[in-house]
Amino acid sequence: MGLSDIASGVKVTSKQHDRSIAAVDATDTPLSNRLAPFADDLPCTVEAAVTLVESYVDGSSVGKSARTAGLAPVTGAKTLHLLGEPIAPxxxxxxxxxxxxxxxxxxxxxxxxxxxxxxxxxxxxxxxxxxDPLPGVRETLEPVFTPDSAKRSTITKRDVLAETMSNADDLR
Known part of the structure; x- marks a missing residue:
């Protein structure tokens, strides 16, 4: 098999697909209600923080998420940091x-x-x-930042990769 055979069917495109994080918020309480106790410590309104988090979790950059929420990018980054998201400029x-x-x-x-x-x-x-991030806020937002966290706690990496693993009997 030559290089041309390997490369057949390979296409070059100039357009990328938006790959965002699939997040499922399994809680019944709206995000605005969960953020309300932290309102006094945030550098923006709770409504802006909700929009910021939702946009960020959907895969937008910190700057774009902040602009979507009507905030300056630095204020968006500060808010995400206070909400427990690791921000390292x-x-x-x-x-x-x-x-x-x-x-x-x-x-x-x-x-x-x-x-x-x-x-x-x-x-x-x-x-x-x-x-420091606000005490207790990360636990409040864990269902938002961690996709399908309830399912992940019961499924191990070994379960997910079971089909790819062999056991000692396969080596004979």
Whole structure:
């Protein structure tokens, strides 16, 4: 079999398909009601946070989700961080430099240069390093961020891959 035989049927396209996360919220309580207890600690309204989360879970970027919710992208990123979604605007090395600046081990100018971050990225990284996610919010939103979490807890990776695995008798 030659390379041309292998490549036959391969097509090049210039259009990509949107691949989003399939999420199922198995709870009966609306997302706005679950976020209401955290309203005072969010940098936006509960309605904007609901729109942000729904758009983000549907596969949109943080920036696009924020714009859909009528928020600035940085506010959207801050909100997602506070809701327990891992947001990392900088590399691990950049985050270490930000922590050193927070601990007064270097100047802001040095930290900006060493982290190789823009002003906005640096400000968001400082927010992430100085604000923990809201206590209890991730558990409240787990059904939204984790697709079909109830099913996944009973099905193991071994169950899913059972057809592909062989046992010792197959080796004889």
């Amino acid at each position: 900088l590399s691990p090395m950049g985050r270490r430099v930000v922590r050193e600046w927070i601990d007064a081990q270097c100047t802001r100018a040095e930290a900006l240069e060493l982290s190789n971050a823009s002003e906005v990225e640096f400000a968001l990284a400082v927010f992430v390093e100085t604000h």
